Amino acid sequence: MENLPASFYIAKNERRSIYPFSWLFRIDRNGASAFYLAGSDVAISYGGKTYSPFPIGISGLDADAESTLPQPQVIVGNVTREVAVELESGNVLDRTCQIYLWSTQAGTAIDKGLWRIVRVAANLEAATFSLAQYGLLDCQVPSIRQERGRCPYVYGGPECLYPKTLPNAISATNPDFDPSSCDLTLNGSNGCRVHGTNEVANGRARLHPDRFGGFPGIPKGPARV
Numbered sequence: 001m002e003n004l005p006a007s008f009y010i011a012k013n014e015r016r017s018i019y020p021f022s023w024l025f026r027i028d029r030n031g032a033s034a035f036y037l038a039g040s041d042v043a044i045s046y047g048g049k050t051y052s053p054f055p056i057g058i059s060g061l062d063a064d065a066e067s068t069l070p071q072p073q074v075i076v077g078n079v080t081r082e083v084a085v086e087l088e089s090g091n092v093l094d095r096t097c098q099i100y101l102w103s104t105q106a107g108t109a110i111d112k113g114l115w116r117i118v119r120v121a122a123n124l125e126a127a128t129f130s131l132a133q134y135g136l137l138d139c140q141v142p143s144i145r146q147e148r149g150r151c152p153y154v155y156g157g158p159e160c161l162y163p164k165t166l167p168n169a170i171s172a173t174n175p176d177f178d179p180s181s182c183d184l185t186l187n188g189s190n191g192c193r194v195h196g197t198n199e200v201a202n203g204r205a206r207l208h209p210d211r212f213g214g215f216p217g218i219p220k221g222p223a224r225v
Contacts, residue, residue: 022102024051028095074129083127093120151213155182162195169201186212
């Protein structure tokens with residue numbers, strides 16, 4: 001379910017404006033520049049960018065209770081041939097299209113997603129961009145190196161969350177413990193678990209080894225099929 005700001009409901013019920021909403025499009029041109037277009041009669045400034053008025057609209061951006069992926073189409077006027085020139089130059093196709101729904105009364109917009117232009121059909125009057133969700137099969141998995149016994153986090157960083165200012169309260173029982181560093185192991189003499197022991201000794205909640213970034217569950221040994 002998508003949560004809309006209260007200002008959008010007010011704008012929806014507003015009677016004094018015939019067109020209370022406008023679509024905003026950021027269409028990647030060639031990886032280095034983009035078109036900022038508004039389905040509006042006037043330019044719209046949003047997010048530090050100016051969206052120029054242009055004959056552009058969208059259909060098929062629907063949602064249902066079955067989580068069916070929508071198949072939206074962006075229709076762009078082509079009478080003056082700007083779109084045709086870009087297509088002939090090899091731009092736009094397979095590029096991204098960011099969509100926002102702008103509220104005139106609220107003066108803000110909601111994000112309607114980042115899409116990819118997978119097909120283009122054009123004639124003398126208009127061009128139709130068929131959009132699709134990001135291709136998950138194009139994503140490199142895993143996006144980080146996964147190791148069984150070594151934590152990839154920066155010691156004390158926002159993922160680790162160990163407070164490096166804590167004094168060493170376990171020097172008697174753990175002589176190799178050094179709160180200024182971590183050996184990035186789970187059970188080493190200066191690893192994650194012993195850091196959690198020092199948290200408890202200092203009256204803190206034990207965050208470690210729950211914050212350990214390694215993957216101890218990775219199978220070990222030769223695989224047999």
